[in-house]
Amino acid sequence: MSIPAIDLMTTLRSGHATSPRLTWYGPDSERVELSGRVLDNWVAKTSNLLQDELDAEPGMRLGLDLPAHWKSLIWALAAWQLGMETVLDGREADLIVTDNPEKVDGKYDAVIAVALPALAMRWPGDLPAGVIDYAAEVRSHGDVFMAHADPSAAACAVVAGDGRRHTHESLITGFAASHEEGVRLLVPAAEGLEPALANSLGAWQSGGSVVLAHTDVALSDKLLAAERIHGQ
Numbered sequence: 001m002s003i004p005a006i007d008l009m010t011t012l013r014s015g016h017a018t019s020p021r022l023t024w025y026g027p028d029s030e031r032v033e034l035s036g037r038v039l040d041n042w043v044a045k046t047s048n049l050l051q052d053e054l055d056a057e058p059g060m061r062l063g064l065d066l067p068a069h070w071k072s073l074i075w076a077l078a079a080w081q082l083g084m085e086t087v088l089d090g091r092e093a094d095l096i097v098t099d100n101p102e103k104v105d106g107k108y109d110a111v112i113a114v115a116l117p118a119l120a121m122r123w124p125g126d127l128p129a130g131v132i133d134y135a136a137e138v139r140s141h142g143d144v145f146m147a148h149a150d151p152s153a154a155a156c157a158v159v160a161g162d163g164r165r166h167t168h169e170s171l172i173t174g175f176a177a178s179h180e181e182g183v184r185l186l187v188p189a190a191e192g193l194e195p196a197l198a199n200s201l202g203a204w205q206s207g208g209s210v211v212l213a214h215t216d217v218a219l220s221d222k223l224l225a226a227e228r229i230h231g232q
Helices: 004-014 036-053 070-082 134-140 171-175 193-205 221-226
Strands: 020-026 030-035 061-065 085-087 095-098 110-113 156-159 165-167 184-188 209-213
Touching: 004 036, 004 070, 004 171, 004 193, 020 036, 020 070, 030 036, 036 070, 036 134, 061 070, 070 085, 070 193, 156 171, 165 171, 171 193, 184 193, 193 209
Parallel strands: 020 209, 061 085, 061 095, 085 156, 095 110, 184 209
Antiparallel strands: 020 030, 156 165
16 A cells, blocks of 8 residues: 555655755755655665664654754655654654664664764764664665555644644645645755654655754855755
């Protein structure tokens, strides 16, 4: 069964294969640009890591203990493609992804540490016993994702901050923000992960693209003009 997240990834890797879909501005002059094909590649590898290495299945809950960041969007898309529920508010989850593994509190089937710098090939330093290093592991996984089990469109995909539960079937129509066709959308990371996810989904669904900017990045007129962002 196809669900909106799967259809979205198909569109990104085919209809927008070579044009920018996600651009990240981070600290220390960091800029990362992902085309539709490259974005899909990262999502596929992450979905395969979840499925093949961590035995993730549709209906399982993935805690996202991450800031608004391009890697956070990758993880959410990977989970939704698998038919998992993303947990954004610290509620109980089966697996957890975090940029602060030493402070994880609770019992999880797996803890995955995500190093946020774009060029990080592994976690900088030692990890607690049993914690999986995302940067070191993800590149060995396949570029194409093939689900082992069909996801349920009626299962929960995310619980929003207002308590509303959004199913996979309603992820685009209910959770995603509405944006005009072909928008080049500025998404300030300071607004938080949930708005970043909702706005990015809406922009991609409308054939647009996203510029996600870290709190420390000055949104100068020069930057906005270079990224073709107008009227925001």
